[in-house]
Amino acid sequence: MDNILLIFLNDLQRIDEFNKIINEFDRREYKMYLYDNIRSEDFDFSQLPDIVEYYKKQHNNVNKIVILSNLRDLTFAWYRCYNSIVDDFVYFIDEEGNNYFDINDRHFDFYYNLYEFNYVEKETIEGKIYLNKEDEKVLPIYYEQKYFDFFSEIDLFNKIEKKSLNKKYTYSGFEYCFNSNKGDRWENIEIGKINKRIVFFKGQSQYDVLRVGTDYRAKFYKQLGFEVYILDLLEPNVVSKINTDIINKKCDFIYSSNCIGIDIKLSDGRNLYDTLDIPFLGTLGDHPVNQLSRIINSPQKTLFTCIDEENIEYFKKYFPSKKIILSNCSGYPAANYAEKKFNEREIDVLFAGSLIDPVEIKKSWDKLDEKFRLIINYLSDLAIKEKFLINIDDEISKFLLKHNIINDDFGCRALIHSQVERYVRVYKRYELVKKIGESDLNIVCLGNVEEYNKLNKSGKLIIKSKVDYKSLLEMMNNSKMVLNITGHLYNGVTERVLSAMINGAVAVTEKDRFTNKYFKDGENIILYDLDTVIDKIKYYQKNINELEKIALNGQREAMNKYDYRISICTFIRHMKSL
Known part of the structure; x- marks a missing residue:
């Protein structure tokens, strides 16, 4: 019996490590087929059932079909919506997190909820996604261990007999149907809003760039399905609003540009967020040396982001216990952006x-x-x-x-x-x-x-x-x-x-x-x-x-x-x- 490996790649970087995985399949005589430079503008991800069926017809007797990809969102989405037509999914964690779905797609919010496993517990899922290494940050927001394992644990011969199943997702008033070309059995899954609340801080900024950027970000998170609240530290009655909207309401984390508000303390001197056990996301738009007080007085559960690789080394040298990640600077479209000659x-x-x-x-x-x-x-x-x-x-x-x-x-x-x-x-x-x-x-x-x-x-x-x-x-x-x-x-x-x-x-x-x-x-x-x-x-x-x-x-x-x-x-x- 033949085993088939379907490979979907875009901008592969860790080539030597990837080839080691390919060698494992080669040693077991898998028939391998490559789709390279996968992009949403010229590849329709709903073609997967037809692709699988095509290659099955090229072989007299097929045992297993495995998908290997360095596209995180595509792999995770396929794992859900076309779970029954593929035996195993392998996600290759590459140098950079490559993605398939276009953020400008009008249905991106649905795809995001799909590949971040929102409401995954409501549907039938069999088999696992196998990872080439341990990396917590690639796991979906709604992660459950039963869906994942390491590539070293994959069984490349024996298969789980999956029942044929088509899936229909209902999200935000739309229906998304995924026909697996295998029978007429359908499963209906209703995906609700993401059960997480984010509080954004706004404060003083030159040219209002941070304030405007905060508005853009909050609006986008809301579109994705998060509950969002903006707390403007320049407005009156800030203390009252902190009590109402942070202390007395569920808050999954604070988001603040240039770490505005990170050092708010209670009357007894304790950090507000440490006391409430609320994580804090503080973005640094310039060198950390300009925000030393905020960094030094930051709560225990703080994640800093920076736009300059040198800042990472600076943190390692002076703030080794603090957590920071590189996040390249971003740009914004005009509110009234218009295509023009x-x-x-x-x-x-x-x-x-x-x-x-x-x-x-x-x-x-x-x-x-x-x-x-x-x-x-x-x-x-x-x-x-x-x-x-x-x-x-x-x-x-x-x-x-x-x-x-x-x-x-x-x-x-x-x-x-x-x-x-x-x-x-x-x-x-x-x-x-x-x-x-x-x-x-x-x-x-x-x-x-x-x-x-x-x-x-x-x-x-x-x-x-x-x-x-x-x-x-x-x-x-x-x-x-x-x-x-x-x-x-x-x-x-x-x-x-x-x-x-x-x-x-x-x-x-x-x-x-x-x-x-x-x-x-x-x-x-x-x-x-x-x-x-x-x-x-x-x-x-x-x-x-x-x-x-x-x-x-x-x-x-x-x-x-x-x-x-x-x-x-x-x-x-x-x-x-x-």
């Missing part, structure tokens, strides 16, 4: 950001101790001299060691770090505006008008007062190019770059570690250094067709990998491990 976008080049003369930053250091000024000046000059931003914390250690300076004061290191980081960001932005202000480019600049006017030597810059974040997104949606700097990140990308791309503009940004590795200059992004930025902008203004191709490619790349909804789909599973 590229040549009809009214703004050629857009740049936004407050402008400060770096000389003023250096003047502020005069109040510091002389040795601090020495270190900050040295590291600031070093950071500017280097092509990519230095690892500031490592350089502080090197400097102290070289000059035999003994200083174990964590606060002093943090002060030095934050000042260097701020100066580099301010310096790069100032030098960029000075450069474009001397050119003959008509660039729309949003910020403090008086400072911009000082650098507008050509008189060509179109300078406007800063706008709120929602308005900025709308302007991106009406721009051909969005100019940007990434001066404060060691190995990460800013929201500004990704939001520009998602809104259909071309991101024109610095060449750095992250953009050089994950994007392609001239294909889905435009990368510059200070010597090339003017010429590059002028070139693409004259070659609008090339620019439009970059915009389309960039938008596709950003929406597939950096849409704000993608990362937050995984946070729920991470919170289970706290």
Whole structure:
């Protein structure tokens, strides 16, 4: 009797480890068939019964049919809706969590509930999903051990005789039918809302970016079926609302951008969330050094997220007991996002950001101790001299060691770090505006008008007062190019770059570690250094067709990998491990 292995892959990365699994099937003489580059736009997952039937007809006598895939959501969804036509499912946990379902699909909320096993206890499930390694974060929200095992435990010869079963799911007023092509026996499963309540904190943020981002996230979680409540810490009667909506109501976890509200204490000094045993998800939008107090005073069950790989090492060094994960920065579409012809976008080049003369930053250091000024000046000059931003914390250690300076004061290191980081960001932005202000480019600049006017030597810059974040997104949606700097990140990308791309503009940004590795200059992004930025902008203004191709490619790349909804789909599973 023949055994069949059907392989469904997309962007396989751990090739050697995957081949070891393939060798196990090969040793047992499985007939193997590969479907590669599986994507929702060109592969219909409901074809599985036809695929299975096709390959069964190619063999006279079939014993087992096994599916192997590195697509988590597809494997878990198939395990439920087509459970009776496949004997075993193997999910290969790859370097990155590859997924199949399109987050923009109008039925994504159903697929999410399906592959996260919501209401799975209501249906007939036989057999298991076998994993190549232990990794809690890949397990579904509603995990039960009986559905999973390790690949080492799979029986590649003997099979469970499954009864033919078609399935019909009812969710949010829709019916989803999955015909297994085996008999007329149907099982009806009604999937209700997800029985989890999330409280989002909102507070002060520059340009309202964190507040708007919180609204976007809360709305999406609600669409997925979670109960959601937003607590605005800037509104009156906050204490009363904390009592009503956190202390006296079920709360599965708190979600807070930049860890706002993480250090709320009771009158006796105890941390509110430790007392209530509520997990806290705190996202860090900039370096941890800027949120030290919140990190130090965080509750025991806290999960931090960061957008820069260097931040992970920083936590390991200074906060080894704290839990942090990397979650690449995300972008947001304009609330009134509109598809439009590229040549009809009214703004050629857009740049936004407050402008400060770096000389003023250096003047502020005069109040510091002389040795601090020495270190900050040295590291600031070093950071500017280097092509990519230095690892500031490592350089502080090197400097102290070289000059035999003994200083174990964590606060002093943090002060030095934050000042260097701020100066580099301010310096790069100032030098960029000075450069474009001397050119003959008509660039729309949003910020403090008086400072911009000082650098507008050509008189060509179109300078406007800063706008709120929602308005900025709308302007991106009406721009051909969005100019940007990434001066404060060691190995990460800013929201500004990704939001520009998602809104259909071309991101024109610095060449750095992250953009050089994950994007392609001239294909889905435009990368510059200070010597090339003017010429590059002028070139693409004259070659609008090339620019439009970059915009389309960039938008596709950003929406597939950096849409704000993608990362937050995984946070729920991470919170289970706290």
